[in-house]
Amino acid sequence: VMALARNLRILIASGALGSPAVRDAVIEKLSDPDVIRNSRMLPFRWLSARDAVRELMKRPEHRADAAIAAKLDDALNGAVEISVQCLPRWYGRTALACDLSGSMSWTPISRHSKVFPAEIACILAAAAHRLCEEAVVYAFGSEIAVLSLDPADGLLTNAEQVRRTEVGGATYGYKVIENLVKRRERVDRIVVLTDMEIYGGSRVPRDSEDIRAWLARYRREVNRGVELYIVNLAAYGHFVTPQCEPKVTCISGWSEGILRYVAASRPGVDIVEETGAIDL
Numbered sequence: 001v002m003a004l005a006r007n008l009r010i011l012i013a014s015g016a017l018g019s020p021a022v023r024d025a026v027i028e029k030l031s032d033p034d035v036i037r038n039s040r041m042l043p044f045r046w047l048s049a050r051d052a053v054r055e056l057m058k059r060p061e062h063r064a065d066a067a068i069a070a071k072l073d074d075a076l077n078g079a080v081e082i083s084v085q086c087l088p089r090w091y092g093r094t095a096l097a098c099d100l101s102g103s104m105s106w107t108p109i110s111r112h113s114k115v116f117p118a119e120i121a122c123i124l125a126a127a128a129h130r131l132c133e134e135a136v137v138y139a140f141g142s143e144i145a146v147l148s149l150d151p152a153d154g155l156l157t158n159a160e161q162v163r164r165t166e167v168g169g170a171t172y173g174y175k176v177i178e179n180l181v182k183r184r185e186r187v188d189r190i191v192v193l194t195d196m197e198i199y200g201g202s203r204v205p206r207d208s209e210d211i212r213a214w215l216a217r218y219r220r221e222v223n224r225g226v227e228l229y230i231v232n233l234a235a236y237g238h239f240v241t242p243q244c245e246p247k248v249t250c251i252s253g254w255s256e257g258i259l260r261y262v263a264a265s266r267p268g269v270d271i272v273e274e275t276g277a278i279d280l
Contacts, residue, residue, distance in 0.1 A: 001029055001039045005049040005079075008072065009056050017068050030075035036082040042256045043083045043127055047156065048115065050076035080155055084127050087256060088263035092188035093134040096125045097176040098162055099194035101141045102169035109233070109254075117233040118163065120254050121193035124231070126159040128191060128259060136185060142168025144175045173198040177214040181221060189227040190215075191262065195234035212245070227265070231258055 004026065010016075017023045029035055050073060056062060057069040104118035129135045129149050137147040145165050149158045173192060180187065198211065215228055225247070232252045249265070251258055 001035050002041055002045075004029060005041065005045060005076075008049055009052050012053065012056050012062060012065070012068075017065070023068060023071075027071050027075055030072070030079060033082050036079045037086050039083075041079075041083060043080045043123060043155070044115075044120070044254075044256075046076050046079040046083060047123060048113075050080075050156075051114075077154060077156060083256075084130055084155055087127070087131055087259050090128065090132045090189075090263050091266050093136075093186065094128065094132045095136050095138065095176065095180060095185070095187045095190045096128055096132075097138040097140055097173065097190065097192045097194075098122055098125045099141070099171060099173065099192070099198070100139045100163070100165060100167050101171035101197065103171065103195055103197045104233075107234075117195050119159075120233055122159040122162040123155075124193055124254065124258065125162055126155045127256075128262070129158065130155055131259060131263065136187065137162065138176045138179070139165040139167050140171070140173055140176050142170040142172060144172075144179055146179070171198045174211045174214050177211060177218055181214060181218050184222055186223050187226060188223070189229060189262065191229045191231065193231050193233060196230070196232045197234075215248075229262060 008026075011022070011026065017026065053069060053072050053076065057065065062069075098118075098121045100118055100121075104121065105116045107116070109115050109117060109120060125137060126149065129137055130151060135149075137149055139145045139147060139162055145167055147162060147165060149161065153161075171194075173194065176192070177190065179185075180190070215226075219226060228245075228248045230248070230250050231254065232250065233254055251261070
């Protein structure tokens with residue numbers, strides 16, 4: 001099924017899906033929950049396949065294939081949903097913060113990709129929201145926005161809702177934690193999805209713009225045991241917090257492994273022992 005997803009463009013461009021037998025076989029496989037679960041493909045891979053199909057179907061020579069495109073779109077959207085269902089749940093309450101600043105949409109994640117860090121952040125946030133027992137979702141830039149995502153909506157629908165949020169082009173990530181402090185919003189963890197180009201942090205010592213200072217205040221006034229996860233989606237080489245900061249985890253890169261790792265990091269569990277117990 002991985003080969004099938006990666007070669008959908010070729011099947012469309014070659015006209016192979018014009019054959020009812022081929023088309024039905026492709027749609028059946030892409031719609032089979034057991035096949036999707038066993039594929040171990042990440043939600044992002046299904047999203048890339050869907051976007052590739054949509055881009056190809058915009059071309060004049062394929063406009064007559066609208067019915068085929070709709071079936072493929074539905075199947076690939078469904079595959080995203082099923083792939084997320086295979087991931088472990090997150091205990092407790094989580095604050096999810098998406099960086100939507102200008103730098104998150106400057107450069108694709110690789111020279112072979114058309115996907116930007118902002119899109120990855122929004123999909124990760126939507127997927128994590130689906131896995132959380134409880135969650136509050138923020139978008140941040142010059143300002144912040146607190147978003148209401150409906151779990152009944154599709155994951156990609158929620159990701160697109162986050163992506164459309166207007167918060168300005170600057171990057172004041174500290175405002176998320178400041179808002180949590182002022183609202184006395186108790187969460188077990190804060191997950192920041194960013195490219196690490198954040199104003200404030202360890203490079204700006206002013207307390208009013210310092211993520212570390214607001215995190216310390218949150219721990220004093222709201223929840224001293226809160227954990228902070230900073231996911232660096234662009235890996236420019238610097239961090240907002242020192243890597244030795246207690247109860248702070250810095251992760252560079254992205255995959256569904258991030259979602260699994262956060263799920264495994266829960267009270268009373270030694271992540272090293274948990275990893276060592278995996279039978280390879």
